[in-house]
Amino acid sequence: MANSLVLRKGTDLARRVRAKRAAQYVRMSRDLQRYSIKNQLAAIAAYAQANGLTIVRTYVDEGRSGLRIKGRPGLIELIEDVESGQADFDQILVYDVSRWGRFQDTDESAYYEFLCKMNGVRVEYCAEIFKNDGSFLSGMAKYMKRGMAAEWSRELGVKVHTGLCRVAGLGYRVGAPVGYGLRRIMVDENEHPKAELNKGQYKALQSDRVRLRRGSAEEAAVIRCIFDQFVHARRSYSEIRRDLNDANIGSHNDRPWTDRMIPTILSNENYIGNTIYNRTSRRLGQKLVKNPSHAWVRGAAAIEPIIDPDIFTRAQKLLAERRVEIPEDEMLMRLRVVLRRRGKLNSRIINTTLGLNHASSYVKHFGSLRNAYSQIGYVSPRDCDWLDTRKYWASEQARHANELAEVLRADAGLQPELAQDGIALDVNGARLVSFLVARQLRTRGQDHAPQWKAYRRHISSGLLAVMRLDVTNKTIEDYVLLPPKLRAGRYVWLSTGALARHRGVYCAGMSDLIKAIMATLTANHDVPAMSARQNTPAKKGHPKARNGRGRR
Structure with a gap:
């Protein structure tokens, strides 16, 4: 019995083994290179080795601000694992207090640490001179460090904002997105152009600057036309937007024009040669606010003007009257x-x-x-019953899309993805099929054939699976499968006699619709090629627009 293993009362071997397991959380914002991920990992590894810990899990937030938890998937996942009981570790190793966060409310930083503590997981700061043991001195030190981290962000924000205002006052572009008909040009300290910056690109050196310049002559003509239609013809936003979309003129983000885009162009001082900064601000990750006009920073004569200042002034007067x-x-x-x-x-x-x-x-x-x-x-x-049931039919469209997706995965070996709007399926990034609901219109007398009308939501590619409703517009009567290439328009008009003209396939039920879709896929063999938009050369005398669609 002398050599036998005796376990003392209250000993939990599994917990003792688990206590040697730790997770590490690392975060780096864009500005603090001395807090790089590699430097943090090296310091945490040295701390774990010195204390006999094994790192079993890593949570990373790279290029993320520490002002709030929103936008930090690493920290969010860490808190969720700890609260759900899925954490297989008893310690969380963090480089220092600032890496845990620079929350402007120090209580918020303490709250997330308290959640971990309540679930039996301690937070250790490897590079701090104090040990996070819950003592009075460690509590005071943590409170001071949290306040210092928050104040550092506040002071840095003030310095950065002051510098950006000074740069904007010199006529340089501050910020990435630009309006329609404008381009961003990167220049060096001697004002020599270096390259044109596309969407998502930024300047590489601090000594470089960004200038704005006019885009193509076609885009300038579109801008002048918008101002002319608004000022002289007194047309509404919807009428101007409809004319642009009917003429297949693409916007700067390669999407159809909307009513909101029109007043944005009409109020943009870039078109008369000025740059504007500080119209809105979001200080320290707070809510976006609109600043008064006297706080705006203008850089005059920074761009070659597109619109006459008198026309622009008249447009601002009309906009003010509308507001x-x-x-x-x-x-x-x-x-x-x-x-x-x-x-x-x-x-x-x-x-x-x-x-x-x-x-x-x-x-x-x-x-x-x-x-x-x-x-x-x-x-x-x-008749407004259709508006009251819009949410219901949206859920029906999503249900049909999910049912079709299961069949395609099981029988066709495809991996379709549900589109963002929930009414369509994409395969390899290309639109495969979209589900539409067509309500039956009231006809004059029994001699007229029934007609259906469906809003296509600017869908321009992929098959269209149309659910035609009955006379009451409350239940589905049948289905129609339409080919990808249809005449452009906001609405799809259907009748029994028009199916042949649209080359549509009639389907009595959902099973027949799935069979028709599978037959179409088998006939085309190549799903992405079938649903992608074809880039056909423009006809002579009809130049293409910037987004590839011909103007007329």
Whole structure:
């Protein structure tokens, strides 16, 4: 019995082995190169070896600010593992207090450390002179270090902002995104051009600067046309946007034009030669705020102007008139007066009547036009049941897409991915199929063939699986599969007689639709080539736009 192993009461071998296991958390922002990931890992490895610890897991936040936990997937994953009980370690090794975070509220930094402590995991700071043992001195030292880390970020933010304002005042570009028809040019300290910066590219040296210059002559003509339509023709944002999209003119981000893009161009002083900085600010990771105009930093005559200053001034006056804020009671009173004069209300009447806010303004204040109508006792004759069931049909589109994805994985060996909007499937980054809902329109008399209308959401590639609804527009009647190449337009109009013209395939149910999609894939053999947009050469006399689509 003398050589037998005796375990004392309360001894937990598994816990003793686990206590020698540790995780490491490392973080580096863009500016602090002395806190590089490799330097932190080397210091933590030396600390672990000196204390007999084994590092079993690493959590990394590279190029992430320590001002808040948002945007730090490494720290978020670490906290989740600890709180869920999945952590197979008892210690977390961090280089120093600033690497844990530079939270402006020191209580937030302490809170995340307290969560770990409550779940039986200690946080150790390897490069600090104090030991994190919960003593009074360590608590005071941690509190001071957290405050110093937060203050360092605040002081650095003030210095950086002052320097950027000075650079912007000299006419240089500060910030990456640029508007339509503009280019970023990197220049050296002698103003010699070095290269054109594309989207996502930044200057490499601190001595370099970024200038703005005009883009192509076609883009300048589009900008002048927008100002002319707005100032002289007094056209609305929607009308200008619709004309641009109908003419296949691409925007600067290779997406269709929207109503918000138009006032952004109309208020951009870059088009009269000025650069502007500090219109908005987000100090220390806080909420984005709009700064007053007297705080803006302008660099005059920094760009070759595209728009005449007089035209630009008139456009700003019209924009200011459109942005006049009136109380909601006044908005409803004016709407009630127009209803008494016209006898009815709709978006077109609201947008074309002087003295009334835009229809989008009523939607912003009251949630929808119907809510605004109800405030003045008006009931629209328009059938709005379709609007009430929009969320339901969006879920149905997602359900159909998921069902098709399972079949493609099992039977076709493909790996489809659900698109961001949830109504389509992508394969190898190319659109394979999109699901649309087509409501049945009311026809005049029984002699007219039923017709369906579906909004295609600017979908320009891939198959279209259209779910046609019955007369009540509450249940699915049948399905139609349309080929990728369709006539451009915002809506797809369908009828029984139009299927042959669209080269569509009629499907009585979801099973028939899946069979038709599988047959189409088998016939094409190459899924990405089938769904990708073909780059056909432009016809003579029809030059291509910048995004590859021909202008007309």
